[in-house]
Amino acid sequence: xxxxxxxxxxxxxxxxxxxxxxxxxxxxxxxxxxxxxxxxxxxxxxxxxxxxxxxxxxxxxxxxxxxxxxxxxxxxxxxxxxxxxxxxxxxxxxxxxxxxxxxxxxxxxxxxxxxxxxxxxxxxxxxxxxxxxxxxxxxxxxxxxxxxxxxxxxxxxxxxxxxxxxxxxxxxxxxxxxxxxxxxxxxxxxxxxxxxxxxxxxxxxxxxxxxxxxxxxxxxxxxxxxxxxxxxxxxxxxxxxxxxxxxxxxxxx
Amino acid sequence: xxxxxxxxxxxxxxxxxxxxxxxxxxxxxxxxxxxxxxxxxxxx
Numbered sequence: 421x422x423x424x425x426x427x428x429x430x431x432x433x434x435x436x437x438x439x440x441x442x443x444x445x446x447x448x449x450x451x452x453x454x455x456x457x458x459x460x461x462x463x464x465x466x467x468x469x470x471x472x473x474x475x476x477x478x479x480x481x482x483x484x485x486x487x488x489x490x491x492x493x494x495x496x497x498x499x500x501x502x503x504x505x506x507x508x509x510x511x512x513x514x515x516x517x518x519x520x521x522x523x524x525x526x527x528x529x530x531x532x533x534x535x536x537x538x539x540x541x542x543x544x545x546x547x548x549x550x551x552x553x554x555x556x557x558x559x560x561x562x563x564x565x566x567x568x569x570x571x572x573x574x575x576x577x578x579x580x581x582x583x584x585x586x587x588x589x590x591x592x593x594x595x596x597x598x599x600x601x602x603x604x605x606x607x608x609x610x611x612x613x614x615x616x617x618x619x620x621x622x623x624x625x626x627x628x629x630x631x632x633x634x635x636x637x638x639x640x641x642x643x644x645x646x647x648x649x650x651x652x653x654x655x656x657x658x659x660x661x662x663x664x665x666x667x668x669x670x671x672x673x
Numbered sequence: 674x675x676x677x678x679x680x681x682x683x684x685x686x687x688x689x690x691x692x693x694x695x696x697x698x699x700x701x702x703x704x705x706x707x708x709x710x711x712x713x714x715x716x717x
Contacts, residue, residue: 433704434685439678466707472714
């Protein structure tokens with residue numbers, strides 16, 4: 421094949437549209453481009469036209485697409501972080517010139533951005549709620565623990581493990597933490613009770629344990645004569661105790 | 674032609690085969706088409 425100079429110039433259009441197959445021809449033109457100012461400027465201009473073509477070809481998404489995406493996102497669990505198990509994929513000789521990358525890439529980036537924004541929105545709202553709740557509980561507990569009138573009580577349960585109570589009688593509040601309570605089978609929970617002279621009231625469920633310890637549970641409305649009870653109840657808890665307490669701690673109110 | 678090369682992702686040689694047009698003509702037409710579009714859009 422003969423290669424005339426003017427042949428090279430005529431390839432500027434094809435090059436700008438990524439329509440030259442990877443290989444010696446593409447290499448030759450790329451080299452030519454580095455030497456030829458007019459082709460370089462032509463290619464620049466043509467690339468801009470190509471971008472305009474890409475935008476001209478975009479389609480307006482149907483209006484219900486947004487609702488569908490949001491609904492699907494609400495139902496979809498987040499993926500765990502990705503772990504690369506193999507090295508970067510091999511670069512084939514045709515990459516990246518075979519695929520018209522401008523419209524494809526902008527399409528992918530646009531879709532990915534929307535999805536990421538939507539997921540972030542959901543995650544953020546949920547996390548914010550959890551954060552607010554946790555912060556409120558923590559504040560209440562810290563306030564309790566820092567009270568000078570706090571009384572500390574500890575007692576083991578009949579099933580093993582120990583429950584520790586911080587009682588502030590004047591404020592009728594207490595906090596309960598446990599350590600070493602045996603894990604329960606599925607469908608059962610530990611429930612706290614304030615057992616009074618005339619009635620027994622639930623003081624909440626023990627949250628799930630981390631390494632055998634449960635985080636503090638706050639209970640209020642503690643009055644004179646109350647006993648703190650702990651029972652095993654069917655999930656998600658009962659209105660009144662259905663089993664014999666594994667702990668019954670009279671409270672010095 | 675530009676539809677095939679750009680949107681279709683074909684190389685210019687493939688397009689010349691598909692449309693049974695010579696290579697030289699393809700190159701020229703793509704380039705001329707782009708020049709016209711460029712001038713339309715007012716790209717400097």
